[in-house]
Amino acid sequence: MKELLTVEIRKLSHWYGEGSMKKQVLHSISMTIKPGEVVLLTGPSGCGKTTLLTLIGALRNIQEGDLYVFGKQLRNSTRNTRQKLRRNIGMIFQGHNLLRCLTAEQNVQMGADLLPNQTYMFRRQQSRKWLNEVGLSDESHKLPQNLSGGQKQRIAIARALAARPKLLLADEPTAALDSATGREIVSLLKRLALEQSCSVLIVTHDPRILDVADRLLKMEDGSILTNN
Amino acid sequence: MIFNSFKFRRIPLAWLLLSRQPLRLFVALAGICFAGILMFMQLGFRDGLFDASVTVHRLFDADLVLMSPRSMSSIAMSGFPRRRLVQSMAHPDVIGITPVNWNFLLWRNPETLSTRSILALGFEPNDPLLNDPDFKEKSTLLKIKGRVLFDVLSRREFGPIEEWFTNGKLVETEVAGKRIRVAGLVTLGPSFGADGNLITSRETYLDLVPRLPRGSIEIGLIRIKDNVEPHKVVESLKKSLPNDVRVLTSDQFINFEKNYWKNSTSIGFIFTLGAAMGFIVGCVIVYQILYSDVSDHLPEYATLLAMGYKIKTLLAVVAREALFLSILGYIPAYIAGEFLYSLVRISTKLPVSMDLSRAFTVFFLILIMCMGSATLAMRRLVDADPADIF
Numbered sequence: 033m034k035e036l037l038t039v040e041i042r043k044l045s046h047w048y049g050e051g052s053m054k055k056q057v058l059h060s061i062s063m064t065i066k067p068g069e070v071v072l073l074t075g076p077s078g079c080g081k082t083t084l085l086t087l088i089g090a091l092r093n094i095q096e097g098d099l100y101v102f103g104k105q106l107r108n109s110t111r112n113t114r115q116k117l118r119r120n121i122g123m124i125f126q127g128h129n130l131l132r133c134l135t136a137e138q139n140v141q142m143g144a145d146l147l148p149n150q151t152y153m154f155r156r157q158q159s160r161k162w163l164n165e166v167g168l169s170d171e172s173h174k175l176p177q178n179l180s181g182g183q184k185q186r187i188a189i190a191r192a193l194a195a196r197p198k199l200l201l202a203d204e205p206t207a208a209l210d211s212a213t214g215r216e217i218v219s220l221l222k223r224l225a226l227e228q229s230c231s232v233l234i235v236t237h238d239p240r241i242l243d244v245a246d247r248l249l250k251m252e253d254g255s256i257l258t259n260n
Numbered sequence: 261m262i263f264n265s266f267k268f269r270r271i272p273l274a275w276l277l278l279s280r281q282p283l284r285l286f287v288a289l290a291g292i293c294f295a296g297i298l299m300f301m302q303l304g305f306r307d308g309l310f311d312a313s314v315t316v317h318r319l320f321d322a323d324l325v326l327m328s329p330r331s332m333s334s335i336a337m338s339g340f341p342r343r344r345l346v347q348s349m350a351h352p353d354v355i356g357i358t359p360v361n362w363n364f365l366l367w368r369n370p371e372t373l374s375t376r377s378i379l380a381l382g383f384e385p386n387d388p389l390l391n392d393p394d395f396k397e398k399s400t401l402l403k404i405k406g407r408v409l410f411d412v413l414s415r416r417e418f419g420p421i422e423e424w425f426t427n428g429k430l431v432e433t434e435v436a437g438k439r440i441r442v443a444g445l446v447t448l449g450p451s452f453g454a455d456g457n458l459i460t461s462r463e464t465y466l467d468l469v470p471r472l473p474r475g476s477i478e479i480g481l482i483r484i485k486d487n488v489e490p491h492k493v494v495e496s497l498k499k500s501l502p503n504d505v506r507v508l509t510s511d512q513f514i515n516f517e518k519n520y521w522k523n524s525t526s527i528g529f530i531f532t533l534g535a536a537m538g539f540i541v542g543c544v545i546v547y548q549i550l551y552s553d554v555s556d557h558l559p560e561y562a563t564l565l566a567m568g569y570k571i572k573t574l575l576a577v578v579a580r581e582a583l584f585l586s587i588l589g590y591i592p593a594y595i596a597g598e599f600l601y602s603l604v605r606i607s608t609k610l611p612v613s614m615d616l617s618r619a620f621t622v623f624f625l626i627l628i629m630c631m632g633s634a635t636l637a638m639r640r641l642v643d644a645d646p647a648d649i650f
Contacts (some may be wrong), residue, residue: 091566091647099415119568129563131273133280138271146568152270195567 036103038199038231039065039088044097046083046254057083059254060097065199070232075251082203084251088233089121089201090114102198118144122192122219124202124232128184130176135213136187137163137172143194147218162190166220182213185222189217193224200225202234213238218244274580277557288549292589293596293627295542299448299535299622300597304604308612314514314612315449316379316457321388322358323490324348324497325513326480329506333520334379335453337362337478344505345480348497353488358387361465362478367456369419370433376417379454380408380435382465386644388483389459390446398444403459407443408435413609414456421445436468450609479579480505539625547633554578554637559643566646575638582634586627593626594619638644 046058057080065071073081086092087099087106091114094107101117102174109117122143130139144150150158163172166186176184182194184204192200202221206214218234218241225232236244250257278285297611312332326345330338361382366375383389385402401407410431422440424431431442435458448457466472469584484493490509497507508516522528554561561574598613604612 086647089566091645115565115568115570117568118566121568123566125563125566129559131557131560133276133561134271135272138276141271142564143567179509191567 036067037064037100038067038069038102039063039233040090040098040100042085042097042098044084044094046080046087046092046095051064055158057254058087061254061256062257063249065231065233067198067231068226068229070225070246071234071249072243072245072247073233073235073249073251074237078238079251080254081251083201085203085233085235088199089123102231110260119195120198122195122197122200124185124192124200124205126177126204126207128181128188130187130191132176132183135173135175136179136183139176139187140190140194143191146195150260162194163187165193165224166190182209182217184218185209185213186220189221189224193228196228198230199223200230200232202232202236203236204236205234206236206238206241214238215240274577275584277577278584279580284549284553285469286306288546288585291545291549292542292585292630293593295545295602295629296590296593296622297596298538298541298625299625300593300618301600302531302534302538303602303618303621304597304614305610306528306535307576307615307618308604308610309517309527309531310521311526311611312449312451313453314517315451316381316454317510317514317517318388319392320481320510321391321483322481322510322513322629323484324482325495325508325510326482326501326505327508328511329503331478331506332524333453334362334451334517335440336365339472339476339478339482340505342475342477342480344501345477345482347501348480348482348507351493351497352501353484353493353496354482354484356388356483358383358389358479358481360389360479360481361462361469361472363396364454365436367418367458369417369644370421370424370431371419374417376455378414378418378435378456378458380465380468381457381459382462385457385461389481392446395446398446399459401443402459402464404443405461405464406438406440407460407464408440408521408650409444409446409450409459409596410442411424411450411457411459412445412448413447415450415609418456438468449611479633523623527648529584535625539629542626542629546582546630547636549585550582550630550634550637551640553581554640558640561641562646564643565644570578571642574641578634578638578641579631582628582630586623586630589630590623590626593622597622 041061041063044058047054047056049055077082088101089093089238090106099106102120104117126229131142137159140163141155144155144158147155162241163169166189168183170184171179171183205217209217221232222244328338328340342359345359348354349357363380364377365380367378368375385399389395398409410421421431423443425445426440432439446459450456466474484490494507494509501507564574601612601614604610
């Protein structure tokens with residue numbers, strides 16, 4: 033029986049703008065991500081990495097080509113279908129995007145609250161567990177404004193993983209971190225992803241973390257150049 | 261502990277979003293409270309006006325009332341023949357009648373000597389007039405010509421009558437240019453139409469208004485047997501009496517007066533408009549607060565959308581914020597409303613008080629105000645694109 037790919041992309045193209053301002057940012061991209069695989073996507077700024085990430089994350093409409101996530105075709109999909117699909121996709125943003133009014137633990141619980149049919153107690157335990165996994169149990173009652181950049185990023189990771197995603201998308205997760213913290217975060221991502229057997233796609237400029245990848249994709253001008 | 265086992269329990273996001281900036285929350289609540297107070301006062305004045313216009317009407321000892329079809333309201337009463345009231349006695353269910361003269365006369369303030377219009381009621385002292393059991397005894401004082409009972413709730417501009425009278429001072433003044441003496445005090449209450457009231461005998465009344473035909477009255481009070489349906493007697497009397505007289509039940513008489521103020525004057529409209537202005541001001545304030553709140557938290561809402569939260573869930577968060585604002589804004593408005601009503605009662609002696617229906621009306625209006633504003637603010641949220649956060 034053929035293994036179901038986490039992501040399968042065929043001849044995916046994408047444009048921004050309209051009329052004379054229309055600009056193509058992705059050129060007939062094809063690629064796959066297998067379950068449990070850690071893939072790093074690198075390339076210069078403006079080459080289309082983040083656009084590709086948002087398309088895989090079911091955040092944008094597919095304009096041309098085919099994109100399957102967990103076997104579901106995203107082309108012509110409804111807003112509702114994409115929203116349901118996103119429940120299985122964990123996202124880690126460059127700017128953390130933690131909710132400022134929530135404590136570290138509550139932020140993580142916003143991820144755990146997406147787990148279906150679970151009691152409040154269970155979801156709370158999950159959030160504490162993931163907070164512990166990222167080494168921030170002692171900071172659980174702090175608001176994001178009282179945490180360092182690295183701590184915020186680790187909470188964002190815990191929040192993403194607390195929802196038990198099958199696919200984790202991370203946009204420059206180490207951009208704002210020093211070398212040691214960046215390394216620590218990516219290693220943590222890889223370990224936790226392995227334990228949860230979810231696929232990971234990391235968009236990064238950071239050459240120091242390339243060795244954690246199972247596969248490295250390089251993009252330039254909207255096309256994938258290498259697929260190692 | 262039991263709450264922890266609930267599947268639907270979630271982090272109180274709406275409250276945390278609201279309370280994160282206490283100063284902004286305080287400003288929002290102050291705005292809603294202000295709008296609530298404005299609505300309480302305008303609706304209170306409006307209802308107080310209608311209630312005040314029937315203060316005396318409510319006190320009459322009557323089941324049915326006869327009046328002239330030409331009478332417009334308590335401030336524009338016309339006379340009708342007293343014999344119509346006597347004719348009504350022929351009805352087997354009628355057990356008593358009281359002819360009443362009703363008009364505005366000029367009262368001279370015995371202290372300042374200035375004159376002011378006062379509502380004067382004339383009746384036969386042997387007949388029942390008011391429901392007050394103490395009134396019967398007082399009414400005997402009116403058997404002497406030139407004696408009146410003065411309403412202690414009349415405005416102070418009529419003079420320190422109560423104070424002088426209770427101190428044993430002889431209170432004499434002029435009504436319609438004729439000398440009268442205050443023989444006692446009664447408690448009736450002013451209205452928007454009448455700043456003060458006096459009661460006297462028909463004999464004295466006719467002396468004060470010499471041009472009035474002796475057989476003419478403005479109101480006829482009719483008392484009927486217990487356990488008899490007033491409407492049936494009204495219908496029966498309408499058939500038996502000529503059309504130069506109108507027959508009303510006591511409630512219809514009260515509504516007749518209220519309807520005049522509601523429909524034939526701009527006062528009701530003005531106060532309703534005032535309440536509407538409070539509502540609109542509140543809407544603008546709440547909309548500004550919620551819109552800026554949604555705008556401030558747009559990246560956070562977009563993050564939640566990107567995580568897989570439904571747009572309905574986030575709209576419900578904004579709706580809950582609006583609900584919290586309406587409840588928290590209403591409570592101080594209610595308390596302030598109670599205080600201001602008592603202030604108005606003391607200052608103007610108008611029957612303005614909090615009642616359940618108005619309390620619910622204002623809460624309902626505040627709720628609509630907050631929810632409507634939230635709905636408008638939600639448009640910004642619906643437009644949030646989760647892709648923008650990357």
